[in-house]
Amino acid sequence: MLLASSMNTLAASLEGHLFDDVLRMAEQDIRLNGLGIRKVLFIKGYIAGIYLPQKANSYSRIANMPGPKRLQIKMLRSATATDFIDAMVAGIRQNSDAGELDAIAAQVEQLKRAMLLSHAVAAGDLIQFDYLPGEGTVLRINGVTRSPALAGADFYNAILKIFIGPYPVDNGLKQGLLGESNAL
Numbered sequence: 001m002l003l004a005s006s007m008n009t010l011a012a013s014l015e016g017h018l019f020d021d022v023l024r025m026a027e028q029d030i031r032l033n034g035l036g037i038r039k040v041l042f043i044k045g046y047i048a049g050i051y052l053p054q055k056a057n058s059y060s061r062i063a064n065m066p067g068p069k070r071l072q073i074k075m076l077r078s079a080t081a082t083d084f085i086d087a088m089v090a091g092i093r094q095n096s097d098a099g100e101l102d103a104i105a106a107q108v109e110q111l112k113r114a115m116l117l118s119h120a121v122a123a124g125d126l127i128q129f130d131y132l133p134g135e136g137t138v139l140r141i142n143g144v145t146r147s148p149a150l151a152g153a154d155f156y157n158a159i160l161k162i163f164i165g166p167y168p169v170d171n172g173l174k175q176g177l178l179g180e181s182n183a184l
Helices: 059-063 081-095 098-116 153-164 171-177
Strands: 002-006 009-014 017-020 022-025 028-040 043-052 069-075 126-132 136-141
Touching: 009 028, 017 028, 017 043, 017 069, 028 171, 043 153, 043 171, 059 153, 069 153, 081 098, 081 153, 098 136, 098 153, 126 153, 136 153, 153 171
Parallel strands: none
Antiparallel strands: 002 009, 009 017, 022 028, 028 043, 043 069, 069 126, 126 136
């Protein structure tokens, strides 16, 4: 990974894909906490970054951190919307207990419906899961809002667990997102 400067804005790069160092959300600056890549054997699926009000190196610190947050995914391979959302739901289930799943069941169904309207995600697509305090989680694909705000910090935290929870989809990706590798 390298850092590049352009017009006083730093950007982090992984696999040739740039992620801004700082974003503005909900009238607050949020910073790139870390970047990682999802791999299965030699196949690279996507690059992800987490933006936070301040740096953090654990799921619990991130989950309890006030303020806006963004999980940003840059697709390196195409996938059907069904495959993408099935993988997300499986990750939520793997990292959540029955009570947590019951509490977010409605939001999971809303996310599934919103994602399925997309039919597919293509290589190069940018998927963003934004958490806005007081509003909830908003899904954007290539800058287009695909869902109304899905209420609850618990729902956003369930999404984060897929990537940085106790049973992450990829340990190397988790380390990168938590800033433990690919030092920014």
